[in-house]
Amino acid sequence: YSASSRSQLAGLGRRYGWAGHPVSSFIPPTAVADGTLYLNLLGHHLGVDLETGKLLWRSDRYHDLHTKMQNVWYLPVSQYAAGAGDVHIWTVTREPSQLRSNQAAFHLERIDPRTGKTVWSSKSEAELKSWNFFGSPIQVGARLFVTAMDANKAVEVNVLALDVETGAKVWATHIGNYQVDPNRMYYMQTPRPSMLVHKERLYVETHSGALVRL
Numbered sequence: 001y002s003a004s005s006r007s008q009l010a011g012l013g014r015r016y017g018w019a020g021h022p023v024s025s026f027i028p029p030t031a032v033a034d035g036t037l038y039l040n041l042l043g044h045h046l047g048v049d050l051e052t053g054k055l056l057w058r059s060d061r062y063h064d065l066h067t068k069m070q071n072v073w074y075l076p077v078s079q080y081a082a083g084a085g086d087v088h089i090w091t092v093t094r095e096p097s098q099l100r101s102n103q104a105a106f107h108l109e110r111i112d113p114r115t116g117k118t119v120w121s122s123k124s125e126a127e128l129k130s131w132n133f134f135g136s137p138i139q140v141g142a143r144l145f146v147t148a149m150d151a152n153k154a155v156e157v158n159v160l161a162l163d164v165e166t167g168a169k170v171w172a173t174h175i176g177n178y179q180v181d182p183n184r185m186y187y188m189q190t191p192r193p194s195m196l197v198h199k200e201r202l203y204v205e206t207h208s209g210a211l212v213r214l
Helices: 003-012 065-069
Strands: 030-033 036-041 044-049 055-058 081-084 089-093 107-111 118-121 131-140 143-150 153-163 169-177 194-198 201-205 211-213
Touching: 030 089, 036 081, 036 089, 089 131, 089 143, 107 131, 131 153, 131 194, 143 194
Parallel strands: 030 081, 081 131
Antiparallel strands: 030 036, 036 044, 044 055, 081 089, 089 107, 107 118, 131 143, 143 153, 153 169, 194 201, 201 211
């Protein structure tokens, strides 16, 4: 970033009135695999060599991020996520062009760790188009587990199992409901569930006071 860009980005973090800008507390989600750090910078994906600090690739131009963020006062930054599997990288994201769109859903992408290009996206899968993803996905063998909400049932929390290679939905399980629609949590962090696999069981912490075992 240039000195001017850094100054403008820092300015976004200042508080105006009762609410701060969404990026004031934002820490980009990361995943690490084979000596490479992968970042999801508000829909801009970056690969960085951990040994040299060199930027290996980027999915989109991010140097004008301060311009894209101007007058954007509601952005669910906590919904962005990243995860690493055996040979795959996953992100929960929105297109950079949708930063100004309050109602744009978050989709799931599998990206090529060598180039950052999208291998497949939930936007292209008929069974997944209606899902709004959140939380970091985890891979176990040939399955990818991720949490999501149906676009028409925004308070329902679901766990989906997907085929790692094709993205096809294997199953979906409803595990509970949030008391407040996360899409209406303006200026606040939305829930970010986390998952763990132990002894062939999947544990889901909903980030809302519930722990579920599947």
